[in-house]
Amino acid sequence: MSDYLWDRSGEPDEEMQKLEELLAPLGYQPRPLQIPDSVVPERRRTLTPTLAIAATILLAALALGLWLTINRKQAVQPLQAVLLPAQNTAQQSPVPISSPEKPEVAAGPNKSLIPVGPRLPHRQMVSHRERSQPIERQATRETIASARAQVEANEAEGERAKEQLMTALRLVSTKLNHAQKQTQGDHFIRNQHKVG
Amino acid sequence: MYEVQALANNLPMTSQRENESTPPAESSREALLVRAVLAGDREQYARLYDLYARMVHGIVLARVPREEVDDLVQDIFLHALKKLHTLREGAAFGSWIGMIARNRAMDFHRRTQASVQLEDDAPAPASPGPLAGQILDIIRSLPDAYRETLVLRLVEGMTGPEIAVRTGMTAASVRVNLHRGMKLLRAKLGFKEGL
Numbered sequence: 001m002s003d004y005l006w007d008r009s010g011e012p013d014e015e016m017q018k019l020e021e022l023l024a025p026l027g028y029q030p031r032p033l034q035i036p037d038s039v040v041p042e043r044r045r046t047l048t049p050t051l052a053i054a055a056t057i058l059l060a061a062l063a064l065g066l067w068l069t070i071n072r073k074q075a076v077q078p079l080q081a082v083l084l085p086a087q088n089t090a091q092q093s094p095v096p097i098s099s100p101e102k103p104e105v106a107a108g109p110n111k112s113l114i115p116v117g118p119r120l121p122h123r124q125m126v127s128h129r130e131r132s133q134p135i136e137r138q139a140t141r142e143t144i145a146s147a148r149a150q151v152e153a154n155e156a157e158g159e160r161a162k163e164q165l166m167t168a169l170r171l172v173s174t175k176l177n178h179a180q181k182q183t184q185g186d187h188f189i190r191n192q193h194k195v196g
Numbered sequence: 197m198y199e200v201q202a203l204a205n206n207l208p209m210t211s212q213r214e215n216e217s218t219p220p221a222e223s224s225r226e227a228l229l230v231r232a233v234l235a236g237d238r239e240q241y242a243r244l245y246d247l248y249a250r251m252v253h254g255i256v257l258a259r260v261p262r263e264e265v266d267d268l269v270q271d272i273f274l275h276a277l278k279k280l281h282t283l284r285e286g287a288a289f290g291s292w293i294g295m296i297a298r299n300r301a302m303d304f305h306r307r308t309q310a311s312v313q314l315e316d317d318a319p320a321p322a323s324p325g326p327l328a329g330q331i332l333d334i335i336r337s338l339p340d341a342y343r344e345t346l347v348l349r350l351v352e353g354m355t356g357p358e359i360a361v362r363t364g365m366t367a368a369s370v371r372v373n374l375h376r377g378m379k380l381l382r383a384k385l386g387f388k389e390g391l
Contacts, residue, residue: 005349005378006371015382016378023351024351024353026257026329026332026351027253027254028250028253028254028269029266030246032242033241033245033249033273033274034270035241035277039277040277041233041234042278042279043281
């Protein structure tokens with residue numbers, strides 16, 4: 001390759017020189033750039049307010065998810081604790097068991113909460129029931145007491161979770177306010193700049 | 197802001213046809229000019245225009261009819277001024293505005309195709325009569341990379357190193373494009389009379 005083509009050094013190429021002469025009039029003719037007043041370079045946008053808002057939304061979504069999970073646990077846990085023995089009892093003992101001493105247990109669906117052993121022939125079952133009644137009552141009381149304790153514990157846990165959620169929401173709200181102020185402050189300064 | 201302006205003002209301006217031997221200094225000059233423009237000094241943009249108008253003219257001329265080129269060049273520089281804040285590295289101004297010019301030339305062809313479809317009965321635009329116009333048409337028929345480099349070299353009068361610095365291409369690529377493009381052009385001009 002001739003150097004003339006690269007940087008016009010070396011021996012000039014006649015054909016190339018002719019081409020250059022012919023094409024030169026088509027080249028750029030200096031002409032001043034007219035910039036209208038309305039054309040102004042836009043300002044660089046900072047990502048900080050956008051990121052702050054995105055982080056806040058993410059935080060709020062996490063808090064909501066946490067709250068929903070805790071609520072669901074609260075709703076499901078007591079039922080599991082009480083109903084599982086009741087299902088066994090309903091399947092295994094066709095005779096409903098009543099206890100006059102504890103009307104709150106006997107009256108509702110909780111009357112079938114007492115755990116009963118495997119199904120027996122009628123005679124055996126009656127005698128077994130007679131023998132095991134005090135034990136069953138004791139077991140019922142314990143079950144109810146433990147269920148109550150669990151419910152109370154769950155309520156306390158719920159309260160704690162609620163407090164945590166409220167704190168998180170307060171934090172989120174503060175951050176949102178901060179981001180909003182930042183954004184508004186930026187516009188304010190920009191407007192000032194435009195006017196000035 | 198004032199420091200930047202002062203530095204930009206003290207930098208010596210070189211002519212377009214000068215041989216560029218120090219690309220890093222060129223890049224830093226452009227970076228300073230871009231920063232000054234973004235800081236609000238619009239006059240510095242005229243200096244960027246002086247540096248790059250020839251290159252943009254060449255890129256557009258390689259793709260668009262000659263009578264449209266001057267307006268398109270102005271349009272490209274105004275668009276670039278509006279969008280200057282999106283340029284992350286001021287030193288890359290040349291390759292950035294070159295890309296804008298190529299995109300604008302493509303847009304021009306899209307618009308023209310649409311309008312031609314509407315006016316089926318309109319007569320075809322007359323091809324340039326002089327020999328220069330015919331040679332330019334032949335250069336335009338070459339592949340993209342070759343025609344752009346050849347127009348910058350033969351029409352705009354830029355040297356190979358200058359093309360490399362302005363467009364952001366490597367010197368080796370420019371050299372290859374010039375060599376292959378010139379070979380193709382010679383082959384096509386072999387059938388032409390008057391040369």
